Amino acid sequence: MVLDSQRKFTIAQNSSRDLARLSVAPDRAERFLERLANLDMTNINKVLTFAERFRDLLPIRTRGAMTGMVPKLLSQMLMASGLPQLQPLLRKVWKESVPTMKEAGLMMIAGEYMQKSAESIAAENLGYIAGTGFAGVPDEFLMVLLYALKHVHLLRYCANPDCKEPYFLARRASQVFCSGPCAKPAQQEAKRKWWNEHGEAARRKRLQKKRRGKHAKAKKA
DSSP states (O other), rough: OOHHHHHHHHHHHHHHHHHHTOOOOOOHHHHHHHHHHHTTOOOHHHHHHHHHHGGSSOHHHHHHOOTTTHHHHHHHHHHHHHHHHHHHHHHHHHHHHHHHHHHHHHHHHHHHHHHHHHHHHOGGGGGGGTTTOOOOOOOOHHHHHHHHHHHGGGGGEOOOOSSSEEEEEOOOTOSSSSSSSHHHHHHHHHHHHHHHHHHHHHHHHHHHHHHHHHHHHHHHH
């Protein structure tokens, strides 16, 4: 009984150390999330480019097969990794307007990922904690999902309907456009609307000010 308790404690301690070791830089986690959400899964070249760029953050079942595999087989492996099935779920969560719904969706994605990982890899390689019902290994892909969970309020969908990559992480709470170019049409429309409503009055005010200036100069002369 004592030995069993010690064994559980040791495994849990190792799991905690793994979590600390597997930290992912915030900017890299954000780039991965944005690229994954915006990725065209029908374009194999783009999928392979994404996989090469973020090789260390891919699901654990895929990462080991990356080295030395020909592109065709690698693309098949990526398609079978669960990413194509996960992306629509991530997109749906991303577009949710209620933060608690986003949190719930991300927890479901993380839970499903851990379950599928446990089914595909032997329990001893996943750090199975006997008697607790927990089976899963903390990896970088899971860390990225946890990062998204902590920053659900920043998961935004670009307000520009013509945006080609509308899924982004905001840099400030009021941000609704992913970039300056996407914000420009709305800014121009706002200026046009303001001018239509206030332009005539502003024009008259400017003209009056100009006439007063000329009158003052004439008096001095």
